[in-house]
Amino acid sequence: MKRAILWLFAVVILGGLAFAAWRLNDERTFAATPFGEGGRTVVVPPGSGPHALAKLLADARIVSDADRFYTHLHFFRRGKQAKAGEYEFDGPLLPDEVLGKLIRGEVKLYKFTIPEGLRVDEAAAIIGQSGLCSAHDLLAIARDPASPKRFGVPGPSLEGYLFPDTYSLPRSIGCAGIAQTMIARFQRAWQEAQSQRLPEIRLDEQQAVTLASIVEKETGVSHERAHVSCVFRSDGDLCAAARQ
Numbered sequence: 001m002k003r004a005i006l007w008l009f010a011v012v013i014l015g016g017l018a019f020a021a022w023r024l025n026d027e028r029t030f031a032a033t034p035f036g037e038g039g040r041t042v043v044v045p046p047g048s049g050p051h052a053l054a055k056l057l058a059d060a061r062i063v064s065d066a067d068r069f070y071t072h073l074h075f076f077r078r079g080k081q082a083k084a085g086e087y088e089f090d091g092p093l094l095p096d097e098v099l100g101k102l103i104r105g106e107v108k109l110y111k112f113t114i115p116e117g118l119r120v121d122e123a124a125a126i127i128g129q130s131g132l133c134s135a136h137d138l139l140a141i142a143r144d145p146a147s148p149k150r151f152g153v154p155g156p157s158l159e160g161y162l163f164p165d166t167y168s169l170p171r172s173i174g175c176a177g178i179a180q181t182m183i184a185r186f187q188r189a190w191q192e193a194q195s196q197r198l199p200e201i202r203l204d205e206q207q208a209v210t211l212a213s214i215v216e217k218e219t220g221v222s223h224e225r226a227h228v229s230c231v232f233r234s235d236g237d238l239c240a241a242a243r244q
Helices: 002-031 050-059 066-076 095-104 120-130 135-143 147-151 171-196 205-218 222-228
Strands: 039-044 085-090 109-113 166-170
Touching (some): 002 095, 050 066, 066 095, 085 095, 147 171, 166 171
Antiparallel strands (some): 109 166
16 A cells, blocks of 8 residues: 555656646747747737736737746746836837837837928828828817916917927827927927027927917028018017128
8 A cells, every 4th residue: 555655645746747848838938939920010008917918919919829928927027017008019029029019118119290381280190191190180179278387388379389399209109209209309499599509599388389480480491481480579679680
């Protein structure tokens, strides 16, 4: 009886070791095998646990097997947390390449460029084409009487404060986030201009935006702007247009 128990114990131990060896070999094979083809996009919701994340990635054909990715993440990459957001994957990738992108939060970015001299409705149309925010929704924010206080600008609307530049932003930023980003870019440019301004020139932020709007209406040619612009003196008088 005692010998039978010992044999049974030995069989259990050997079986456990064999299973562990198989599991380790399967993990190594899984971790070393790229998977997927073409471009694939997935949205990871906030708070996604290992099971939900594994299923999400497998359903999107980003990893080959949900159970094996869960095992890889839960037992071999314990403590690694994916960040929420929209992700784009291209071509065959190793599980750790997929996981690394999620951990670093390398979300998909949408790019748009706003040229100088555009009205807010024209800028909104370009942003709408990027897919980040509809032109209607952005225009509603820009013209909302409550927006200047909300975004910290002195004007009656956001007209003139959506700074022309090239932006790369994630979808999760939303319409308000786009407006805030563009206004922040304006404010940085304003501070830079302030640091280089001549002492005799007295223009506050709203006056500068108004003046820029007037100049843009007069000419869209950059080298002509100095000839049609003027500045407000500290005493409030409007100076004459610049002459050669």
